[in-house]
Amino acid sequence: MLALLALVACDTPTPDGDSGNPASTADVVWYGDVEPIVEQSCTGCHVEGGVGGFALDSYASAAPMAAAMAASVQSRRMPPWKAEPGCTDYRDDISLTDEEIARLAAWAEEGAAEGDSGASIHAPPPVASLSRVDETLTLPLPYTPTATPDDYRCFLVDWPVDHTTHVTGYLVHPGAPSIVHHLVAYIAEPDQVAEYEAKDAEDETPGWGCFGGPGVGNQEDASWLGAWAPGATNGDFPNGAGIRMKPGSKVVLQMHYNLAQGDIVPDQTTMDIRYDDDVEAPAYIQPWADPAWLDGSGMNIPAGAEGKEHSFSYTLNFGIDVTIHTANLHMHKLGRTGNLTLEHSDGSDDCLLDIQDWDFNWQRTYVFEEPKTIFDGDTVTVTCTWDNPGEEDVNWGEGTGDEMCLGTMLFSY
Numbered sequence: 334m335l336a337l338l339a340l341v342a343c344d345t346p347t348p349d350g351d352s353g354n355p356a357s358t359a360d361v362v363w364y365g366d367v368e369p370i371v372e373q374s375c376t377g378c379h380v381e382g383g384v385g386g387f388a389l390d391s392y393a394s395a396a397p398m399a400a401a402m403a404a405s406v407q408s409r410r411m412p413p414w415k416a417e418p419g420c421t422d423y424r425d426d427i428s429l430t431d432e433e434i435a436r437l438a439a440w441a442e443e444g445a446a447e448g449d450s451g452a453s454i455h456a457p458p459p460v461a462s463l464s465r466v467d468e469t470l471t472l473p474l475p476y477t478p479t480a481t482p483d484d485y486r487c488f489l490v491d492w493p494v495d496h497t498t499h500v501t502g503y504l505v506h507p508g509a510p511s512i513v514h515h516l517v518a519y520i521a522e523p524d525q526v527a528e529y530e531a532k533d534a535e536d537e538t539p540g541w542g543c544f545g546g547p548g549v550g551n552q553e554d555a556s557w558l559g560a561w562a563p564g565a566t567n568g569d570f571p572n573g574a575g576i577r578m579k580p581g582s583k584v585v586l587q588m589h590y591n592l593a594q595g596d597i598v599p600d601q602t603t604m605d606i607r608y609d610d611d612v613e614a615p616a617y618i619q620p621w622a623d624p625a626w627l628d629g630s631g632m633n634i635p636a637g638a639e640g641k642e643h644s645f646s647y648t649l650n651f652g653i654d655v656t657i658h659t660a661n662l663h664m665h666k667l668g669r670t671g672n673l674t675l676e677h678s679d680g681s682d683d684c685l686l687d688i689q690d691w692d693f694n695w696q697r698t699y700v701f702e703e704p705k706t707i708f709d710g711d712t713v714t715v716t717c718t719w720d721n722p723g724e725e726d727v728n729w730g731e732g733t734g735d736e737m738c739l740g741t742m743l744f745s746y
């Protein structure tokens with residue numbers, strides 16, 4: 334990749350070559366045409382010190398990268414938004430339309446012209462907003478990752494509220510944005526805290542290595558408080574939803590550091606929390622997976638398999654309707670496609686999330702533009718497919734070489 338970028342960089346015009354620059358003849362120019370696309374979909378990550386590794390936040394920084402930018406959007410590697418269009422509408426959608434991709438490509442092809450800065454149109458990336466910060470959870474120390482290229486580490490932090498309350502929003506501030514690839518916050522219920530403390534005490538270094546879950550007990554059952562990945566815009570939960578927290582709980586912050594791009598620096602990520610004692614919609618993050626998969630060989634992905642599929646459907650029959658606010662899919666590194674669908678009892682379907690190009694590095698919680706309802710008697714199905722180029726069968730498990738197929742949704746009722 335670096336070789337490609339270097340090549341491309343030699344090949345493109347210098348940003349300030351104005352007289353020879355075909356700005357006046359080019360149909361597509363930076364100001365007014367390309368800048369708004371890049372601001373909306375790229376500069377959430379491509380700023381100095383950001384996870385994108387290089388900045389694209391000005392004509393001077395973007396023009397030398399024009400050809401690489403065009404290639405990355407045409408192949409749909411960038412921006413890393415994996416939800417297929419046409420499934421449903423999400424908030425803060427940074428994906429590009431075919432027209433926007435064509436516009437960026439034309440700009441690169443025509444020589445990455447600057448145009449007139451007076452024609453600038455700004456479309457800043459979606460920003461997270463938390464209306465109030467009531468508490469801040471902090472990693473117990475600045476942690477310098479050691480395992481390369483990926484270090485997965487769980488830290489146990491105190492839950493500071495002394496009465497039952499509800500988390501109604503959060504905002505994650507990665508301490509070292511260039512290496513923090515994702516965070517999942519799990520709830521350690523009061524009766525689970527001792528087991529987590531024992532795990533934490535196993536070695537001198539704070540925290541413990543963990544992958545795919547908090548690494549203690551029956552991890553699939555671990556309750557989620559929230560998740561963050563680069564570009565995610567967390568903030569206040571939608572529609573008055575709140576996740577209950579009991580006094581005496583703790584929070585497990587699972588960090589995934591990727592050291593392939595950035596310098597290895599210490600990280601001390603923080604998570605701002607808003608909470609309310611009373612909420613309109615008591616909510617919880619509901620995992621969706623076949624209990625039989627967790628049973629040793631229940632989700633077998635045979636050696637050499639291509640596109641092996643497992644699917645699980647469950648019909649809700651509790652005499653209540655449930656509101657769903659978000660959808661998320663989780664597989665490990667062999668995952669290829671995944672989707673979550675809702676089938677109403679009248680036979681109509683609702684697509685919740687469809688991913689055709691799974692990438693472990695780009696997991697995201699997709700927030701529905703409009704919340705959806707699971708009516709009593711409706712069925713939710715999670716489906717995943719995998720390729721297994723290895724010589725051994727793979728099954729459900731928490732290791733990097735194991736797999737999962739887990740949907741999660743924010744439910745309230």
Ligand code: HEC
Nearest residue numbers: 374375377378384385386401402405410411412413563564
């Ligand atoms: C959510 C964060 C994020 C956003 C948004 C994002 N990028 Fe990236 N980009 C990255 C990261 C991280 C890398 C390096 C690792 C990789 O390739 O996955 C990268 C790599 C690249 C590369 C070099 C490698 C390649 O795949 O070609 C280009 C070019 C690029 N981005 C362009 C863009 C453009 C153009 C946009 C907007 C349309 C964009 N990126 C949006 C995070 C992001």
